[in-house]
Every structure is written in structure tokens, then in C-alpha cells.
Amino acid sequence: MRIKNETTRLPRIARGRSLTVLVNGKPVTAYEGETVAAVLLVEGFRAFRHMPASAEPRGLYCGMGICYECLVTVDGMPNVRACVTSLRDGMTIEAGAQP
Ligand code: FES
Numbered sequence: 001m002r003i004k005n006e007t008t009r010l011p012r013i014a015r016g017r018s019l020t021v022l023v024n025g026k027p028v029t030a031y032e033g034e035t036v037a038a039v040l041l042v043e044g045f046r047a048f049r050h051m052p053a054s055a056e057p058r059g060l061y062c063g064m065g066i067c068y069e070c071l072v073t074v075d076g077m078p079n080v081r082a083c084v085t086s087l088r089d090g091m092t093i094e095a096g097a098q099p
Contacts, residue, residue, distance in 0.1 A: 019089040030087050037063070037070055037082040040095055048072050048082055049096035072096075 016032030023043055030039045037060050040048060047057030048070050061069040065084040073094040074080040082095075 019087055019091075021087055021090070022092045024094055032087070034087050035083055036072060036074060036080070036085045036087060036091075036093055039087060040072070040082060040093070045095050047096065 016034070019030045019032055020027050021030050021039060022028070023039065028039060028043060030042075037048075041060065046059050048059045049072065050057055058069045058071070060083060061067045063070075063083045065081050068081060070082040071079045072082045074085060075092055082093075
């Protein structure tokens with residue numbers, strides 16, 4: 001998760017190198033060390049995909065690679081767990097639900 005706003009009540013945030021990734025074709029600035037889930041949450045996604053049969057939304061649940069609720073497509077590879085996948089510069093991410 002990324003804290004977006006600076007505040008005097010929190011210590012200064014040390015971020016990794018700036019990266020650009022494509023989220024559903026849109027260039028987005030992210031930071032080295034963040035996960036795919038972090039960039040999706042910052043971009044306003046709460047549902048990362050929908051169930052094929054019922055169309056029920058699915059998103060971040062356990063946040064540690066156990067539940068498989070956060071599956072997205074990364075660089076053309078489907079069913080990648082967003083919560084345990086680190087960002088790389090130029091990565092393409094396809095999530096199922098636009099905010
Ligand atoms: S949120 Fe559970 S595996 Fe990603």
C-alpha cells in the first residue's frame with residue numbers, strides 16, 4: 001500500500017526508484033518495491049476481476065498470497081497474484097474492473 005499524501009504526523013516516506021507501468025493501457029507512476037496490488041489500489045481499483053460465471057467482483061483479501069482473490073493479467077500472463085507480485089518498469093497490468 002502506498003501513502004499518497006505527505007503529513008506532519010507521519011515520518012517522511014522513503015520511496016524506491018520511480019517506475020512507469022501500464023494499467024489497462026494507461027501509464028501510471030509507481031515505485032520500486034511496491035506490488036501490483038499497491039498500484040491498483042492507488043489507482044482506485046477495489047475489484048481486480050470478476051468471477052466468470054457469477055460476475056461477482058473479487059479484489060484484495062488476504063494480501064499475502066493465500067486466497068487467490070487478487071488475480072490479474074501481467075505482461076499477458078493470466079492468473080497472477082497481484083498482492084505478491086513486485087512491479088517492474090514497463091510492466092503491463094490488466095485488471096477487470098475500472099474504478
Ligand atoms: S489477496 Fe489473497 S492471494 Fe492476493
